[in-house]
Amino acid sequence: MGEKKFFAVIGLGSFGYYVATKLAEKGYEVIAIDIDENKVDDISNKVTHAIQLNALDEKVLREVGLMDVDVAIIAIKDIATSILLSSFLKEDLKIKYVVAKASDQKHGKVLEKIGVDRIIYPELESADRLANNLISPSIFDIIELSSSHNLVEIKAPDIFVGKTLEEIDLRKRFDINIIAIKRNQPSTTETYKLSFEESIIISPSPKERIIEGDILVMVGLKEHLEKIEKL
Amino acid sequence: MEPDKEKILEAGYFYFQNQKFKKAIKIFEKGLSMFPNDIDIYYNLGIVYESINEIEKAKECFKKVLEIDRDNTDAKKHLEKLVNI
Structure with a gap:
């Protein structure tokens, strides 16, 4: 490889x-x-x-x-x-x-x-993605891992912003694991022209604080994930 | 560049760098009320929205830039990326 x-x-x-x-x-x-x-x-x-x-x-x-x-x-x-x-x-x-x-x-x-x-099946896959996105605009992607479990990427709900993973404790409350956080980091190039870099924090620590706009990559039972999507 | 516009871009930059995105958005929106159709402000506002994954709003800003300056390659690049999400 x-x-x-x-x-x-x-x-x-x-x-x-x-x-x-x-x-x-x-x-x-x-x-x-x-x-x-x-x-x-x-x-x-x-x-x-x-x-x-x-x-x-x-x-x-x-x-x-x-x-x-x-x-x-x-x-x-x-x-x-x-x-x-x-x-x-x-x-x-x-x-x-x-x-x-x-x-x-x-x-x-x-x-x-x-x-x-x-x-x-690109047409089928994008149709699925669009349907999911129309139902819940905060969902960026869903991958079916098994008949019971999904991996979803959702935009962090407002009530999570500013809190650490430890504080929101999804594992205890919903039996959901956050396996990564996708975050756009402002980059310092020109003052008058903003730019950012995409970053991904894999296996974030419990002390990691959620920032507005973060995409949370989570794994869990489908019905548990649906509860988060509705937050 | 007009001093007032410069101040707006600097303030927006400051808030954006410090991840105070809502404040950056407010500043740029205020900027647009003073300088309507300003492509620098529209572009930066688009970047703030894109960075916090407000995709539809970001698209609107980049479209606006392209309405005013159809050859703006940066706005084109960002819009193309967002259309594929």
Whole structure:
């Protein structure tokens, strides 16, 4: 794991574009591929290589060295193309880790059968997130850990601000653990132009004091977490 | 820069640095009543809101900056990030 991973993103719609540019921003080598020349041009100065080609042209895929990538992300809308390509990358090129975007459950099931390592449903996931956020605007994210437990990220309720974790004692009162605090720290650059840096305090100490705007990352039983969300 | 505007930006900076976010917001809002459509004040107010995760309010401020100065790259960068939350 020590070496830096090498990524390929195939399909540069908005999802593929964001994944590719994000990975490149984080300093990883990324090959971005699409059949549409305009999309390739748009991303060309943001990633290591941007190549215009037909993702079903197996010969060309080999020629560009796709077999050398550690992770391939297939972000193609067309179900048939996405399935054929997944199978080629997994079975023929033997790419270690293939991630594919599924448009619906049926598509996902087929990808699973082919042996795709990770299947994502961006539409479904963002719909879930939006629904949760509309129900409770303080919720930033929810990850289901099991049928009974969730991990949630919520904005610290006003009544917690200024208090230490010891004082609010969620473990005793609600059987909830705060495993991290995400905090934006004001940074001192220019007086006339404010800026901040994102920080994360992992396993915060009981003496840690909650500041306005903190995002609390908590684990607990779903029904207990719901009580906090309503505070 | 006008001396009054300078004072507003300095006071907002002071409160923001000391994590007195509500006070920083008040100062910048007062600033906007004196200097409506001032992009420096709108931008800083957006940063305060973003830093305390008041996403919708932050977006409004950055949109306002872009309405006045459509090529403002800083505001664009922040708005793009917030749209994805």
